Amino acid sequence: MTNLSLADLAGYMRQLGEGALITLELFLTSFALAFIFGVLIGIATLSRSRVVQGIWRVYASIFMGVPSLLVIFLTFYGGSAMLGAVLGEFGARIDISPFGAGVIAFTVVYAAYIAELVRGAIENLPKGQFEGARALAIPPAIMWGKVILPQVMRLALPGLVNVWSFMLKETPLVSLAGLQDLVAAAKIAAGATKEPFIFFVATALVFIAFSALSFRLASRLETRLDRGQRREAAGRSSSRAAA
Amino acid sequence: MTMHAPAPDAAKEPGRLAITISGLVKHYGSHRALNGIDLEVRRGERIVICGPSGSGKSTLIRCINALERHDGGSIVVNGIELTADEGTVQDIRQEVGMVFQHFNLFPHLTAIENCMLAPQLNRGLTKARAEKLAMHYLERVHLADHARKYPSRLSGGQQQRVAIARALCMEPRILLFDEPTSALDPEMVNEVLGVMEELAASGVTMLCVTHEMGFARRVADRCVFMDHGEIVESRDAASFFQAPESQRLRDFLAQILR
Numbered sequence: 001m002t003n004l005s006l007a008d009l010a011g012y013m014r015q016l017g018e019g020a021l022i023t024l025e026l027f028l029t030s031f032a033l034a035f036i037f038g039v040l041i042g043i044a045t046l047s048r049s050r051v052v053q054g055i056w057r058v059y060a061s062i063f064m065g066v067p068s069l070l071v072i073f074l075t076f077y078g079g080s081a082m083l084g085a086v087l088g089e090f091g092a093r094i095d096i097s098p099f100g101a102g103v104i105a106f107t108v109v110y111a112a113y114i115a116e117l118v119r120g121a122i123e124n125l126p127k128g129q130f131e132g133a134r135a136l137a138i139p140p141a142i143m144w145g146k147v148i149l150p151q152v153m154r155l156a157l158p159g160l161v162n163v164w165s166f167m168l169k170e171t172p173l174v175s176l177a178g179l180q181d182l183v184a185a186a187k188i189a190a191g192a193t194k195e196p197f198i199f200f201v202a203t204a205l206v207f208i209a210f211s212a213l214s215f216r217l218a219s220r221l222e223t224r225l226d227r228g229q230r231r232e233a234a235g236r237s238s239s240r241a242a243a
Numbered sequence: 244m245t246m247h248a249p250a251p252d253a254a255k256e257p258g259r260l261a262i263t264i265s266g267l268v269k270h271y272g273s274h275r276a277l278n279g280i281d282l283e284v285r286r287g288e289r290i291v292i293c294g295p296s297g298s299g300k301s302t303l304i305r306c307i308n309a310l311e312r313h314d315g316g317s318i319v320v321n322g323i324e325l326t327a328d329e330g331t332v333q334d335i336r337q338e339v340g341m342v343f344q345h346f347n348l349f350p351h352l353t354a355i356e357n358c359m360l361a362p363q364l365n366r367g368l369t370k371a372r373a374e375k376l377a378m379h380y381l382e383r384v385h386l387a388d389h390a391r392k393y394p395s396r397l398s399g400g401q402q403q404r405v406a407i408a409r410a411l412c413m414e415p416r417i418l419l420f421d422e423p424t425s426a427l428d429p430e431m432v433n434e435v436l437g438v439m440e441e442l443a444a445s446g447v448t449m450l451c452v453t454h455e456m457g458f459a460r461r462v463a464d465r466c467v468f469m470d471h472g473e474i475v476e477s478r479d480a481a482s483f484f485q486a487p488e489s490q491r492l493r494d495f496l497a498q499i500l501r
């Protein structure tokens with residue numbers, strides 16, 4: 001410690017903590033919205049309508065092709081103008097915050113990836129699952145909720161875990177639009193104290209801790225969704241007996 | 244096929260017929276899978292449908308519960324004419340249970356959960372009552388001991404019996420079977436046929452696509468032979484086997500009873 005007092009260190013670390021909360025909030029909000037829209041869009045893309053297929057192809061190729069940073073900038077700098085075009089005078093006066101721009105951009109981009117995963121998983125389900133439900137007069141909404149999606153989630157889980165990790169790693173991009181997130185706080189602290197190592201490593205540790213926690217939750221979820229599957233059935237039932 | 248006139252008998256006794264099919268036509272693209280099917284099924288009647296692969300047997304019974312939409316002719320189930328209307332389709336599906344070749348059990352639900360799902364949703368049963376009902380029908384297919392198992396832990400014959408119990412839980416008046424034993428290992432065929440024979444004795448109306456001719460002889464009131472999307476012969480089981488009229492049926496029986 002050259003010229004960094006303990007009090008200063010604690011102060012900067014608190015700022016890092018606040019930044020981490022903003023990062024987490026941005027990430028969880030964006031992922032939740034991307035998940036909801038991704039599932040709905042994934043189901044919608046099963047429609048054979050040419051219009052739906054056309055819209056889906058354009059949407060997917062734009063947002064899977066354009067860098068997320070550009071989408072964030074477009075939303076942040078161009079968002080008010082776009083709202084103005086759609087909503088007129090009233091829309092032009094709405095300011096989009098960096099946080100809002102980040103949530104919108106990540107939702108739009110990652111809903112496309114999640115839709116692609118969900119669509120693939122649905123197509124891989126045996127057609128008999130739908131027919132079994134229809135023959136039992138199970139209404140469509142409940143068929144999706146109780147019969148199809150639980151199985152789709154099992155098939156899509158590995159892909160969803162990838163999207164989760166990848167999106168988490170992209171969150172710092174929003175600091176380039178001015179969001180005071182974890183990485184922005186680390187950068188300020190590092191610049192002010194000339195101690196980049198401490199703050200950037202601390203930041204990395206936060207990301208590592210969060211993703212380690214995520215993987216543990218994901219493997220629990222996997223066990224839950226895998227119930228009824230033959231794979232590892234013997235191993236699981238013995239561990240359940242031990243618990 | 245425009246006018247739908249009920250058969251004269253049905254007009255006199257409207258409750259006598261479970262299913263009335265007239266002039267039924269179904270296309271897949273330009274392929275005509277059903278080419279004008281006429282079939283009347285009386286209440287409690289047990290009908291076995293057989294015929295070569297691709298003759299339209301599955302298509303016929305799948306039209307009855309609207310898993311496939313027909314594009315000509317009419318289907319009347321328990322007095323309800325099947326139309327494109329979703330409410331009508333749901334009404335008919337409540338009356339008609341279906342058992343598939345590949346069981347189509349829901350793998351993420353246990354045997355009893357598979358059975359409870361539809362009664363809870365469609366008949367508004369509480370969980371406890373649905374469970375009681377499910378257990379009753381699982382007992383009837385001799386699987387009470389396996390109620391809490393997932394389908395993957397059951398043999399093929401047991402899975403098919405769960406599927407039968409699941410269909411019975413809707414307490415349908417009509418049961419459709421589409422080659423229920425064709426996907427089973429030979430040693431499991433009899434346990435499923437046994438359950439189906441017990442059902443046949445209970446008075447439920449049954450339409451069963453199968454090539455199990457022993458079952459047909461023991462159970463069927465009437466056997467229907469299909470070929471190229473048409474009903475070629477339809478008669479009581481005894482004369483169906485002993486005195487087939489058409490050459491096509493004779494050839495088919497010769498092959499299958501070889």
Ligand SMILES: Nc1ncnc2c1ncn2[C@@H]1O[C@H](COP(=O)(O)OP(=O)(O)O)[C@@H](O)[C@H]1O
Nearest residue numbers: 271274276294295296297298299300301302303
């Ligand atoms: N979903 C489908 N799309 C196109 N053709 C089909 C479809 N289902 C059945 N067919 C065709 O319709 C005909 C009748 O099929 P099906 O009713 O399954 O016969 P069966 O059950 O007697 O073997 C066959 O020629 C089959 O190839």
Ligand SMILES: [Mg+2]
Nearest residue numbers: 300301302422
């Ligand atoms: Mg068939």
